[in-house]
Amino acid sequence: MNFFKKLLGSSKSPEPQAQDVPQPHEQSNLTEAEAANLAVREAGEACLDRHWNSVGTVERDVLSYLISPSFSGGPYWPSTRQAYRVVRRGDTIILATEGLSDPFDDTEGMGNGFEMELFVETADIPEHARGAVGEVDPFKRSWVFELLEHVAKTVADAGGITHQLDQYGALSLELPGLSQSHHMSDQLPKLFVTDDDSTGVLLGAPEPDFPTQLDDMPLSPVRLVPVVLITAAELEYVRSGGRTAREDLVSRLKAAGVGLGHMSSLHRASVV
Template structure:
């Protein structure tokens, strides 16, 4: 909640010089200390999480544990999500894995009447995660060492900096994005084939299309509908095609991915469709 963030920020301004306080002077907070607005926010957040649980478990088998942080990145200078909860969900679906953001659609901390956060969550689906980064059922931690998690985490930071993408996606239908510095990445540079990196060290993706074979709109969120936005890895040739042709080329690429049977799934062993 917002007051937790204020408390943390006041303590981290100069942590090396923060004097120890007697135990009786240390404040503690409980549910009864929350304002009515904060209690309502908490209830809306819990309802949002349950709606996401229902939706993802209808798509596949959603792991109970998420990939998260001991301390929210927003406390450490990272981009703000709607709440301090910044996590990633793992959904097992046949022989593929879905990694999805968890928290972008949380109600905003300390604000009312703004809907379900960014009104979106990002996800990527693939069956091409290396064995050492492929956690067994019940174990999500190995996925941190996968190219898919690194890509999704990087994109999520950019989306948070932009305050969400839902209005632009509604306008254009899809967007493309480039991640710079492929050669300096932790896992992508080791796990992605060479034809997914451009001559100028970029990795490309299409966001919002092609649509998957399951519903991507969640209407039963407590405040406003939420869109699940797919992220599809594209080859270097496909990225250059978009660079040259703009929106028309992107629309054509989406159609070609559908026609080729690739769809929204990120496949590492496929050839370019352009």
């Protein structure tokens, strides 16, 4: 298939909480293998932190969970750490996954997890869901966090999508059951909702205006994959035209310069 499907609300995760970015841990009670895994994970975190700090202003706190969703029927990430970081960039906000590229907890020699992290950049977050500097908790009540969380679930269920991105260049993801969502149903304009109650995104394109390939991760290169909200008309175009339509949509978004192409804007017109 040229897109994945995921029912919103099909599995419930613990409510995300704002937590400090983890600091180096005591390793005295860890086995040699556990200590080595932890050291690699922290090196990867530091690499991501350096990169995002070169893009914008990174909040110290991340959105995480008191109990990992993998313990309550949620999809498995490479480690039990499932988090989302906030990067402030002028008038826009980047929300990015943190943990899809962690080394696998129980497996050695497998590289940096799924070798990818996801991100969304947008300026269109409602005031009540847009935390002030130093505050990230309100973002969990935004459409952008809910969308990114569900895309991350789908990607984790698939075991990552780097091979598909290599093959197709870009992917499209369809999210049906929008009316069941907690925040997207209230915050997304009708322009982005199909008649059958779905919304859609592009994965992997258009590319942003900053590097997305991290070659200095400790075990293997990691790519940062943009998640771009598309309109209902654009989703229908991809539904009917498949890969050819998807590639044409990416070209049209680039040509239109809609928010630098990769940004998710709730106020733009369709390009098809």
